[in-house]
Amino acid sequence: MEISENALIKGIKRFEAPSDRVIRGIGDDGAVVDMEQGSYVFVQDAMTEHIHFEFAFMEGYDIGRKAVYINVSDILAMGALPLYFMVTIGIPAKMSYRDIQQIYKGMRRAAKEFDILLLGGDTTETKTDFFIDVSMVGKIVTRHYFGRNRAGKGDLIAVTGVLGESAYGLSLLKEGRTDRGLMRFIRRYRAPQPPYAVWKELVKHDITTSMMDVSDGLIIDLEKMMAESKKGARINLDQVPMPRLLKKESKESLALAGGEDYQFLFTFPPHKREALSSITEMGFPISIIGKVDTGKGVRLFEKGKEKKIAQKGYEHFGDTA
Amino acid sequence: MEISENALIKGIKRFEAPSDRVIRGIGDDGAVVDMEQGSYVFVQDAMTEHIHFEFAFMEGYDIGRKAVYINVSDILAMGALPLYFMVTIGIPAKMSYRDIQQIYKGMRRAAKEFDILLLGGDTTETKTDFFIDVSMVGKIVTRHYFGRNRAGKGDLIAVTGVLGESAYGLSLLKEGRTDRGLMRFIRRYRAPQPPYAVWKELVKHDITTSMMDVSDGLIIDLEKMMAESKKGARINLDQVPMPRLLKKESKESLALAGGEDYQFLFTFPPHKREALSSITEMGFPISIIGKVDTGKGVRLFEKGKEKKIAQKGYEHFGDTA
Known part of the structure; x- marks a missing residue:
């Protein structure tokens, strides 16, 4: 890729939505968030090139959006509302800065739909394959979490x-x-x-x-x-x-x-x-x-x-x- | 890799430390954790083959351990203690089940040192390159988070x-x-x-x-x-x-x-x-x-x-x- 680390992080910072909930966002060793007491759900789900998708069938924008959606889906399935996410993207040399921006735009679109905030993450080079790995935190809003282990006889x-x-x-x-x-x-x-x-x-x-x-x-x-x-x-x-x-x-x-x-x-x-x-x-x-x-x-x-x-x-x- | 999804997840489940803090761990759409009120730090840091390491110089055990250490380091640097982590590993066909176990053993070793709990994550195929991506949550234990933005003149x-x-x-x-x-x-x-x-x-x-x-x-x-x-x-x-x-x-x-x-x-x-x-x-x-x-x-x-x-x-x- 033809861009420096600093320029890339500055570019990504533009996709951070300002929020009172986040005390310290993109730009430090980690993001700091004030959380109230409760039960939280943690999920992490990745998509890798050639295995989960081909760039021939999916553009960066779709890939970013889907990477968020599949994690939101896991959070909702547990009976929680999604709150925050982090993302690591593994970028092979063939990708351009524009491709990466498209991926973040897709993520931003999905994040807006569910009112979730990007806290940061990591951007890393890869030799050959592209990957995107999203981790997400949500808060349980139901009486009890929805597990896979609660199906009852006769249900x-x-x-x-x-x-x-x-x-x-x-x-x-x-x-x-x-x-x-x-x-x-x-x-x-x-x-x-x-x-x-x-x-x-x-x-x-x-x-x-x-x-x-x-x-x-x-x-x-x-x-x-x-x-x-x-x-x-x-x-x-x-x-x-x-x-x-x-x-x-x-x-x-x-x-x-x-x-x-x-x-x-x-x-x-x-x-x-x-x-x-x-x-x-x-x-x-x-x-x-x-x-x-x-x-x-x-x-x-x-x-x-x-x-x-x-x-x-x-x-x-x-x-x- | 020569192993089925179910067998792999069962194998990984063995690296989960039992804990009262975790209400629902590996085996569902997400892990559920009860958290008390406070400020939390979120970090995510990946290592990719050929960019951050070569298997010629580092074994699976070291890679797993280092992937945890580098995230612990980021959490501590913010003035927080690490609590939980999730991990995605991207596995090319060349890797064996034993290699993957070694990686998890290395992670367990580092996790024990800092009393952190593995909540789950994702295991995914990749076409060529191996990667490991760890996300971690910690709780601020200092009067105020340690940011990069607080250096004062004369310090x-x-x-x-x-x-x-x-x-x-x-x-x-x-x-x-x-x-x-x-x-x-x-x-x-x-x-x-x-x-x-x-x-x-x-x-x-x-x-x-x-x-x-x-x-x-x-x-x-x-x-x-x-x-x-x-x-x-x-x-x-x-x-x-x-x-x-x-x-x-x-x-x-x-x-x-x-x-x-x-x-x-x-x-x-x-x-x-x-x-x-x-x-x-x-x-x-x-x-x-x-x-x-x-x-x-x-x-x-x-x-x-x-x-x-x-x-x-x-x-x-x-x-x-």
Whole structure:
């Protein structure tokens, strides 16, 4: 890259939003923040070139925005509101200062949506691959954190939104199909905005027992939830919300195993069904797709008959928190 | 790498220390921690292969340990005690599960020394380069945070320990010189343990106005402090603490511009000189090397005569917080 450290840090400083909450921001060994007593959630999630994205399919602006979104998604999934984030970007020589600015612009856009503040981080050279690693802190605003370990026997299983959109969007990009009518899928892949409005309703009505975001694929993520909760799940393929096109093109597996949708998967006790209906009746997309039972793992049914699960999801190394 | 995501996360979970402070640790979308009211410091610092280290000179264990140390150093430099950390490691296919375990073992070793807890993070594939990115939270324990912006006119400038050891250690590794008598320099490079004991004394006696860690090189780091404090500094080469070998081999520049020593550079008002002497008399290595004045930048003197500064320090992209 053709720019000095000082110039780069000055450039990044411009993306810092002034705030009373931050006592000392970008420009020191660390940022200083006054925090009130409470429960806080810490997450950290990275995106690496060639593994999570290609610059051919995603521009710097999208990459910055997505790096923030995927961390916001983890924070919300725990029942917390995001507050602060730090970012490390690993910059290979091929990148220009303009590329880096675009990445910070994308981050700023996502940060504004959720009123989160950039505290700083690190910018480092890399020999070959670009990476971006965001850490984020949020504050629990619910009665209790939403863990993966709280699903109870008899709970119903639901998801927000539509699954498979992101994976379908990526497949379209790979095939070079970018017709106007398909852009929503590509947008979901490039900018997986967490479904904040429906999340707020779920929190307001205290619906959920267990919650997580669908990042690796419905089946694999639900399996993780069941493993942590020491339960088993049954889901009905007929009820899994997916774009009509996936059925038409026999790509249902993208909704089950595609991943990267960043919708919320959650369980709730049957007596909350009415409260949930009141939310869906307001127009918020939520689908009940199955039930928690004893046993282990996830079983898939279609028209009442059990179906073999061909592909569970995307097995990358994944989060450790 | 030859291992599945689940197995890897299980392996990492073993490095999590059980604690009452952590309500929910590794295994969920995020970690949940109860925090009391106060001022907290957030830092994030990465190391990338080929830029910050070569596996030829550093093993996984050292890399993990150093990644924690450099973040602890930043937290201490702000006047805070480290509490929690998260880590993202970017793993190219060439690495084995054993390599990764070694990295976590190194992190655990450093974490134990400072009683810090691993909250989780992310493990991600990379195509070519390895990287490790640590974010850390600490709590301010001093009357006021130690910023780079608090150096006052007339303050004296001091450093802990000896400068140039780490850069000299790296130069020895590059030359293949690993004689027994030289190992301390190599150790300083591989495991730059923050000088915690002397830091505690400085905090106890409330000595410092401004503080930072010497990571990029004395001159460049002092310039940053002066820029933030809107002051100028004069330092005397004769008083800069360095290994005798550097003088013998005419490598004084390593003490001025070598970087990676992770000693503390600080300023203090003259009336604290006696309190500081009581610390050095206890055997803690501290050297007074100059004085803060009006003006701008750093001026170097040797035997009373001003000397041109040939090389200021290591200009990588650097921290942004």
